Amino acid sequence: MSDASSLPVIIVGGGFSGAMLAARLAERGQASVLIERGDAFGTGVAYSTPNDAHRLNVRAGRMGALADRPDGFINWLRAHHPDQADPNGFAPRRLYGLYIRDRLATTEAAYPALIRRVNGVAIAVEKQAAILSTGERIEGRAVVLATGNPAPRTTPAGEGGRLIANPWTPDALTPIRPDDDVLILGAGLTMVDVLLSLSSQGWRGRATAVSRRGLLPRAHGSGHDAPVDLPPQALIGPLSARLFAARRLAEAHGWRRVMEGYRPITLDLWRAATEAERARFLRHLRPRWDVHRHRIAPEIAAELDRMLADGRLTVRAGRVRRVEASAEAATLRLTARDGAAQTLSAPWLIDCTGPGHDAATAPLTAALIAEGRARLAVSGLGLDLDEDGRVRHADGAADPALFVIGPPARAAFWETIAVPDIRQRIEALAARLTA
Known part of the structure; x- marks a missing residue:
């Protein structure tokens, strides 16, 4: 039996969340195993597109992979693609994928043997181990599920050729x-x-x-919108009163400035909300939030x-x-x-209904739920996690060695889609895993 402190962190999913977590762990001296079913390490679906018509939805000047260096991507563009180096612009996602791959490769070169890439499919998660479809068992001191956005699930795949x-x-x-x-x-x-x-x-x-x-x-505006100061009536009290206050602010200052005002405190508001408030938000306000926020x-x-x-x-x-x-x-x-x-x-x-997140039927998480090692969040958004991203067992206890990061963690953190939000979670989780 290996000493747990010498074992790597196992990361299931090699897209942006998983790859950048592996890089951050390496920079902190922690080894990891990065498991990805394809060869798109670092890019996932979003950033592996070859079509330059597919643009980022966040300005290039704010898309650095590191939380304390949001200008990292624009500096990379200046060095490698100066014609696209507009901090206020929306660069092709293909170039962002190249940037992420470059950061991963550079980190691997700087910290040899601390990141192990594995091409394979994880079919089960045991206690501090991942089982691949080949039968290989990879042991680690912790397992992080970074499985990203799955394909749409609204329509049956076998319905017909059209x-x-x-x-x-x-x-x-x-x-x-x-x-x-x-x-x-x-x-x-x-x-x-x-x-x-x-x-x-x-x-x-x-x-x-x-x-x-x-x-x-x-649409985004022509430039970055300065956040408006949100008054107490837009932050506390019944959701209907907060919505009324937000609409009044939008009439006075523009809705983009209001959304920027909410952006840095969205996680705090989500955590403070009751399950009933979350349900009301998801049922009535989510579609409008999504089109204005993203x-x-x-x-x-x-x-x-x-x-x-x-x-x-x-x-x-x-x-x-x-x-x-x-x-x-x-x-x-x-x-x-x-x-x-x-x-x-x-x-x-x-x-085009978007990612088909369903923790109850996805093979990895469905098995965890059946074993009592995980449970669904009341909101229905995915697995129930604690504030550190640890999976809660059926009895509510947080698993000390099983984490979720990225889009599948939305039940706990809500904003887990955009890079500026995910990189904050990467920094927090990397600190937690190397404490």
Whole structure:
């Protein structure tokens, strides 16, 4: 039996969260094993896109991988891609992926043997160990689940050839012909990326996007918006009163400044909220929060506006009742906001409902739940975690050696999608694991 203090930290998932945690641990003298099913170490799905039309949703000057060096990415651009080195701009995500890979490789060179890369699929997590599909058992002093964003799960993958259940699968959009019309389930960031991908391959058809409320992502302003000072009535008290105060502030100062005011304290507000308040927020306010909080680059928003004006993009609000797909076409049957039944058909249907997080059915976490080593959060957003990101057992006790970081940790931290938020969690977890 190995001395626990000499064992590595096992990180399941080699995207941004996992790779940058491994790098930060190495800089603190802690070895780690980074397990990734593919070869996209550091990039994951978001930053492995080869399409330069896919832009960051945060200004380049704030996308450094280290919490105390937010200018790290812009400095890297100045050295390697000076034509893209605009701190106020939104660089291609491809370049950000190269930056992350470069930081990982540079850290590996500076701290030899402290990061071990493993190409493989983790199929089980035992106490302080990960089991791979090959049967290999990797022991460690702790296990961190950094599995990132899974594929959409709204539509069944086997429904038919005209249904594209996962638009991030390589060449998933290739069969769509230039003049084909498409139905898109979802109107958020994934939809935006799909439209950009289609346009890049010469597509000139029409798209109809359907979502529950028909809301599109909002755009960033021309420059960074200074946060507005939030008064007590926007921070405490009933949610309805806080919402009223926030709307009044937005009328006076602009909604972007209000969102910037909330940004640094969102975690504190989430932690202070009761389960009933979280449920109300998720049920009524989340869609509007998402489109204002997770904004898109102004040039991307302008492209959407052109498509809307030209009639090439239509957005409808409604609840989908049935998805049908055959070898020739796809059909959506939905109930509109006014209660009317509608039927939409097109040659293709693309599932853009976003990451299909479901800890209850994902193989790794479902097994942990069945064993009583994990439980679902009351909010339904994922596993129940403590304030350090440790998984809570069925009895509520926090596991001392099992952590979650990145998007799957949203039940505990809510804001776990954008790099500026994830890097704060990386710093906290790295400190916790090397204490």
